[in-house]
Amino acid sequence: MGKGRKMLKWREVAILTVAALVIFIVGFANFGDRDVSAEAKNMGPPKKAVALEQASELKKQIKGSNLGRSIDEKASKQAHEKVVYLTFDDGPSPDVNKLMDTLNKYHAKATFFMLAPNIKKHPEAVKRMAKEGFGLGLHGVTHDPNKFYRSGKSALHEMEQDQKVLEDITGIKTHMVRTPYGSFPYLRESDRSLMESHGFKIWDWDIDSEDWELKSRQYVPKVINSLNSIEKAGRTPVILLHDHENSATLKYLPELLSYLKQHHYKMKSLDDSMKPVTFQCHNRCYAYSQKHKSNR
Template sequence: MIILLFIVGFSFRGTEDDVIVAVQKHGPPNEIPMLKNSPELKQTMKGSTYADSIIQKEKELIQQEENQKIVYLTFDDGPSSDANQLLDVLDHYRAKATFFMLAPQIKAHPEVVKRMVKTGYAVGLHGVTHDAHQFYHSKKSPLHEMQEDQKVLEKITGVKSTLIRTPYGSVPYMLDSYRKEIESYGFQLWDWDIDSDDWKSNSKAFVYRVINEIKLMESVGKHPVILMHDRGPTIKYLPILLNWLNKNHFVTKNLEESMDAYSFKCNDRCHPFGS
């Protein structure tokens, strides 16, 4: 918004000096301005050379995004005692990731959670108990666990995340009434496109499973959300996957609250836990 205001002033004053001085004084913007996010300003600048140039840049950025090969790496159940090592690996490959974390684990490893936020990873919520009987006990229980997890994360990091992933995924126990309850409080439910099954063994087999699934999804133009877990064996073999992604020109990105959350639909598949 700051840079857009500079541009508006520039369009009225008609000199570049004001913009240059302002940018030198305040620094460049954190992101490229998008007129589509400011309809009032877009109307004010309509027809000007400056508005046309920004609109053209927006189109180029949108096209660039559509042409990118994007994957979303996500890690559940942490932070573990090995989480710093996981971040070291991700940092080495300059990979982005989203962490869906449990409240007790956040309390146990607060410094690594602070590091996640400081380094620019996305942090999300995974509840408190990871016990299906407790988590899916009633339509209020998922809400209460996520609210508690949210408070713990915010107290430690200052981040009030609305990104959530329910234990074991939203099907079959996350009934439609449960979903409406959490959504009414602003939470965004995320499942995944690719399940790595990394928890099933301590081998690197999960890496090749993920690579094969990525290839299939790339062929239909989808940007997959990949489920993995914050655990030692996954971290050990993660460099194989990251190296493959880099060699094949994939871009890793964080899940963001501005995105449309993807979750499984019940479609008559959901039922209360234990039934």
């Protein structure tokens, strides 16, 4: 009888010990508000990868901890983040520094397709663009369709001149070009081939803000409405805007940038490594003539 009681006592001690050990392990796994990164550093790298069957259990254990919250926040941000490319033609204008100040206020980058004469007028502003990570593109020299679209060689020559002016001022040789009024319909197939054979990438756009025509805040809802269509089509928006002095574009730009930021758009600049958005001819391009002249 005494021997039986002794065996029972040892069995109870063993059960209590195991229970305490389980509580300790679970408590350690449930990080709570402890410094997870410090603990991970102290523990060192795992000796082997976590087995798939353990993954769900591990996920349960870190739920609610600092590490778990960090992972959830990052995943949520990536799921909601969208990209948009803002582009400004015709500058740099006398207001370009105000334009960059506005963009910086909203942590937005943009790409400037610039004319050679205007680059020469505002070299310090162009250097600032390069320093602050804005995209640098070419828009030619004359912006006169009679001269620019006279031939493939005239279009190429203007872009080469523009390229040299920009490189002399910034030390950057860009190959991103946007032709006056867009590449369709006046940049013919042969003209495109010639320009591309010299390394130039022809950039057009997905969304025309029509700020050049509207000259009011109405360009903002125009862009916003167009964004929905572009998203449904599964494309990344490239928006055409203009860098003009005393413009409605600059005046109402904060309204557009605020909308983009609130709707989780990441506003980035274009670069030479990207495949350009280019209007396609499909045998529909033709030589420019006065009757097709645009007011843009």
